[in-house]
Amino acid sequence: MGFATTAIHAGQEPDSATGAVTVPIYQTSTYAQEGLGKHKGFEYARTSNPTRLALERNLAALEGARFGYAFASGMAAIDATMRLVKAGDHVIVSDNTYGGTNRLFKRVLANYGIEFEFVDTSDVTNVEAAIKDNTRMVFVETPTNPVMIVTDLTAVTDIAHAAGARVVCDNTFMSPYLQRPIEFGVDIVVHSTTKFLNGHSDGIGGAVVLNNEDDASWIAFIQNSAGAILSPFDSWLVLRGVKTLALRMEQHDKSGRAVAAFLEDHPKVQKIYYPGSKSHKQHELAKRQQKGFGSMVSFDVGSLEAARIVLESVTVCTLAESLGGVETLICHPATMTHASVAPEVRERLGITDGLVRISVGIEDTDDIIADIDQALGKIGK
Ligand SMILES: *Cc1c(COP(=O)(O)O)cnc(C)c1O
Numbered sequence: 001m002g003f004a005t006t007a008i009h010a011g012q013e014p015d016s017a018t019g020a021v022t023v024p025i026y027q028t029s030t031y032a033q034e035g036l037g038k039h040k041g042f043e044y045a046r047t048s049n050p051t052r053l054a055l056e057r058n059l060a061a062l063e064g065a066r067f068g069y070a071f072a073s074g075m076a077a078i079d080a081t082m083r084l085v086k087a088g089d090h091v092i093v094s095d096n097t098y099g100g101t102n103r104l105f106k107r108v109l110a111n112y113g114i115e116f117e118f119v120d121t122s123d124v125t126n127v128e129a130a131i132k133d134n135t136r137m138v139f140v141e142t143p144t145n146p147v148m149i150v151t152d153l154t155a156v157t158d159i160a161h162a163a164g165a166r167v168v169c170d171n172t173f174m175s176p177y178l179q180r181p182i183e184f185g186v187d188i189v190v191h192s193t194t195k196f197l198n199g200h201s202d203g204i205g206g207a208v209v210l211n212n213e214d215d216a217s218w219i220a221f222i223q224n225s226a227g228a229i230l231s232p233f234d235s236w237l238v239l240r241g242v243k244t245l246a247l248r249m250e251q252h253d254k255s256g257r258a259v260a261a262f263l264e265d266h267p268k269v270q271k272i273y274y275p276g277s278k279s280h281k282q283h284e285l286a287k288r289q290q291k292g293f294g295s296m297v298s299f300d301v302g303s304l305e306a307a308r309i310v311l312e313s314v315t316v317c318t319l320a321e322s323l324g325g326v327e328t329l330i331c332h333p334a335t336m337t338h339a340s341v342a343p344e345v346r347e348r349l350g351i352t353d354g355l356v357r358i359s360v361g362i363e364d365t366d367d368i369i370a371d372i373d374q375a376l377g378k379i380g381k
Contacts, residue, residue, distance in 0.1 A: 003062070003177060004246035011057030012239070023054040025236045047224045051232040055239050056207070059197070062176040062242070063189050065209040067216035069223050070235055074172060074192025075100050076228035077206030079109075081168055081190055083222045084215055087113030089136040092160075094121040094151060096144040096349055098170065098192075099340055105139075122282065124155040131163045141170040142179075143286070145323075146298040146333040146357040147350045148273045150282040153289060157185035166215070172196070172324070177249040178292045187212060193230075195324030198241040199248055203234045248326065251362040252295035258365045259358065259372065263299045268306070268376045273298040273350070295360035296323060298333070304353035306379045307332055311356065313378045316363060316371035323359035328368050330358050 001009075012023050026049055031042040042048055052070050060068030071077040078101055085091055093105060095118035105116045119126040121140050138160040142151040153169060160167045168188045169181035175196040181189050191197060193205035208219050223229060230238070260274040272279070275286035276293030286293060301307050310330075311319050317330040321337055331337060333351050341351065360368060 006061050007058070007245050008243050010061035011054040023051055023236065023239060025232045026050045027232050045232075046227050046229055049229075049232050049235070051239070052230055052235040055230070055235040055242075058239060058242060059176075059191070059193075059207045060209045062245075063171070063209045064176075064180055064182050065189065066211050066213075067219070068207060068209040069216075069219050070193070070230035070238070071206040071208070071223065072228045072230055072234075073204045074098075074170075074190070074194055074206035075104060077190050077192070077208045078170070079104060080219055080222045080226065080228065081188060081208050082109055082114070083226075084166065084188075084218060085114055085136045088115075088134060090115045090117065090132050090134045091137045091139060092121075092127055092130045092135060092165075093118050093139045094141045094144060094149075095119055095345075096147065096149050097139070097141045098145060098172075099338055101139075101141070101170065103340065120149070121151040121156060122149045124152055124159060127156055128159050131159065131165070135160075135163050135165045137166050137168060139168045139170070141173070142289075143173055143275050143294070143296070145173065145296070146273065146337065146355065148275050148280065148296065148298065149349075150275055150280075150286050150289070152285055153181055153184035153186055157187075161185070173296060174290060174294055175245060175249055175324075177245055178253065178294055179290045182209075182211065184289065188215065193238045193241075194322065196249065196252070197245065197324075198238045199245065199325060200237070200241055201322065201325035201327065201329075203237045205230045205234050205238055248362055249292070249294075252360060253292035255362065255365045255368060256293060256295035256297060256360045259360050259368060260293075260297045262369050262372070263297065266373075266376060268301055268379050269299045270302050270354070271300040271350075296357065297360060298355055298357040300350075300352055300354045301356060301376070301379060302354040304334075307354050307356050309378050310372075310375045313375035314371050316367050317358065317375075325359070326362050328358065328361035328363060328371075330356060333357050 056068040166187040188210040
């Protein structure tokens with residue numbers, strides 16, 4: 001089956017009781033049992049729910065994995081994944097990972113004896129050098145936000161597996177339509193479904209997908225034990241969103257390319273960060289590993305004042321955090337998404353005061369470009 005067919009059908013048979021084509025929202029906390037120990041596979045809705053189960057099967061299929069679990073947020077999914085390691089274990093992490101991941105690891109989980117080491121995983125020799133006897137996991141994100149650093153999934157997986165460590169990849173930025181990490185040997189894929197998978201900026205959610213049966217049983221056990229489940233309604237929203245994932249990603253990718261090309265040639269733009277650009281250091285790797293470049297484009301206009309003018313002059317683009325929705329969102333990483341990152345780290349990564357990040361939506365491409373153009377035109381006036 002092709003991707004779009006899988007997206008629309010996997011995990012979703014017409015309802016056996018009524019024939020409903022769309023999986024219903026099973027808004028129930030419990031299920032009637034026919035007799036002691038006799039039930040239809042559902043006992044209590046924290047443990048399992050048919051709407052959530054349909055989504056879990058669907059997301060697993062899209063990533064080419066056997067098992068999927070849906071959580072209340074991307075962070076809840078990542079938190080559950082980290083229950084695969086324990087006190088005394090060493091975890092290597094991409095140093096430019098999502099801010100919330102950085103916060104969870106450094107400020108919360110490090111208190112429980114898990115040792116985190118942040119390295120630039122775009123150079124795999126850094127991963128190799130960081131491996132220790134107790135390394136049990138390598139957690140990567142690719143491309144990263146907002147400066148689009150790409151990590152070679154095959155190379156990192158080879159190194160981690162040789163050391164007996166699992167590889168986790170946060171695939172939120174690409175979605176399984178543009179990148180399927182399990183095909184490169186990655187063990188576990190995590191998602192914030194809040195972004196491209198749901199795609200409509202109307203729900204928070206997360207997912208973990210994987211192939212290893214023992215690890216999957218443990219994730220299921222954690223999901224039931226800690227209980228950070230995705231609700232039936234939110235599961236239904238993501239199922240609905242995923243049905244158009246292939247179409248949306250095609251358009252996101254197309255407009256992303258057009259916006260990046262426009263910015264690259266614009267006199268007010270000093271630098272762009274976009275894996276699809278030939279000026280991107282890892283353009284060849286991105287081409288090899290991804291089916292497209294996605295819709296995240298960052299660009300530097302040189303100063304906070306210039307960035308402020310752009311951000312406050314746009315009318316089609318919306319000034320907001322988050323990404324991956326149908327609407328174009330524009331933000332200022334240094335003061336918004338990455339405000340908690342230490343200034344010297346921001347400096348090293350290129351998250352300057354003049355950096356602006358766009359999540360290119362699926363409005364008419366010409367309208368998006370015209371809006372950015374008129375906003376850039378206000379700089380220096
Ligand atoms: C948003 C995001 C998360 C966190 O997801 P939530 O749904 O907001 O909890 C994790 N990783 C990446 C790359 C993200 O963009």
